[in-house]
Amino acid sequence: MAEAKATWGVVVVAAGRGTRMGTPESKQYLLLRDKPILVHTLETFQAMDEIAEIALVVGRPDIERCEAFADAYGLHKISSVLEGGGERQHSVRRGLTALGGEVNWVMVHDGVRPFVAPEAVRRCMAKAMATEAAVLAVPVKDTIKQVNEDGVITATPERRSLWAIQTPQAFRRSLLERGLRKAEEDRFVGTDDAMAVERLGVPVSVAEGDYTNIKITTPDDLPYAEFLLASRSRERGTDV
Numbered sequence: 001m002a003e004a005k006a007t008w009g010v011v012v013v014a015a016g017r018g019t020r021m022g023t024p025e026s027k028q029y030l031l032l033r034d035k036p037i038l039v040h041t042l043e044t045f046q047a048m049d050e051i052a053e054i055a056l057v058v059g060r061p062d063i064e065r066c067e068a069f070a071d072a073y074g075l076h077k078i079s080s081v082l083e084g085g086g087e088r089q090h091s092v093r094r095g096l097t098a099l100g101g102e103v104n105w106v107m108v109h110d111g112v113r114p115f116v117a118p119e120a121v122r123r124c125m126a127k128a129m130a131t132e133a134a135v136l137a138v139p140v141k142d143t144i145k146q147v148n149e150d151g152v153i154t155a156t157p158e159r160r161s162l163w164a165i166q167t168p169q170a171f172r173r174s175l176l177e178r179g180l181r182k183a184e185e186d187r188f189v190g191t192d193d194a195m196a197v198e199r200l201g202v203p204v205s206v207a208e209g210d211y212t213n214i215k216i217t218t219p220d221d222l223p224y225a226e227f228l229l230a231s232r233s234r235e236r237g238t239d240v
């Protein structure tokens with residue numbers, strides 16, 4: 001039987017509280033130059049022809065303002081703005097259920113990774129379509145140590161095998177749904193989406209990403225984010 005045409009949907013998760021950022025306003029709504037971080041993120045997927053639909057998952061008190069963003073910034077690919085769950089994985093699961101029935105390939109992306117390059121997203125999509133499941137990642141630059149509760153090093157994993165995992169994470173939709181269903185049955189909560197699929201015994205590939213695809217997590221990420229935005233604007237000739 002011929003493979004159905006690929007229709008891509010994206011779940012953008014933005015229902016976290018940003019405790020490590022420590023600001024009264026959740027970090028995804030902090031302004032980066034002129035717009036909330038989350039809006040910068042959404043604009044990247046809005047502009048990609050390959051993406052049919054976006055499900056946006058946010059905190060319950062933020063649903064209305066995010067619906068207003070969709071209008072204000074012309075983010076018409078957002079088909080639903082829905083309430084997230086207690087853990088990132090629960091937010092992802094809710095977002096997936098909101099995507100239309102024709103969506104057969106999905107990406108999950110953190111709302112607080114506004115600098116992902118469309119070319120990197122495309123690399124991730126292509127790798128997923130070749131292998132069923134792929135995530136963006138970069139090789140780690142530092143030597144990584146395992147350290148026990150006493151602050152003593154217990155192991156030094158071989159650096160060549162270590163990659164820092166990013167989003168988007170891309171999957172055949174039915175595979176991610178199966179992984180998340182099983183994770184829920186087993187009461188397993190992972191810190192990324194790939195873990196749910198790895199647990200099924202299905203290999204997940206990495207597609208090489210960019211070091212600039214940072215997750216804005218702590219206050220020291222903010223000046224770097226402003227710098228990255230300024231560099232990107234200069235490259236695109238949209239500097240103000």
Ligand SMILES: Nc1ccn([C@@H]2O[C@H](COP(=O)(O)OP(=O)(O)OP(=O)(O)O)[C@@H](O)[C@H]2O)c(=O)n1
Pocket residue numbers: 013014015016017018019020021028057084085086087088089091092110111112215216217
């Ligand atoms: N229950 C949750 C937890 C996290 N996220 C989202 O998952 C992404 C990555 O998580 P992280 O950077 O850890 O964000 P927070 O959970 O907000 O941060 P913190 O852990 O510091 O509280 C963020 O876009 C966050 O909004 C979510 O949608 N639902």
Ligand SMILES: C[C@](O)(CO)[C@H](O)COP(=O)(O)O
Pocket residue numbers: 088110164165166167191192193215
């Ligand atoms: C999914 C992720 O962004 C990959 O780097 C990361 O694992 C999210 O983790 P967090 O604990 O929610 O920051």
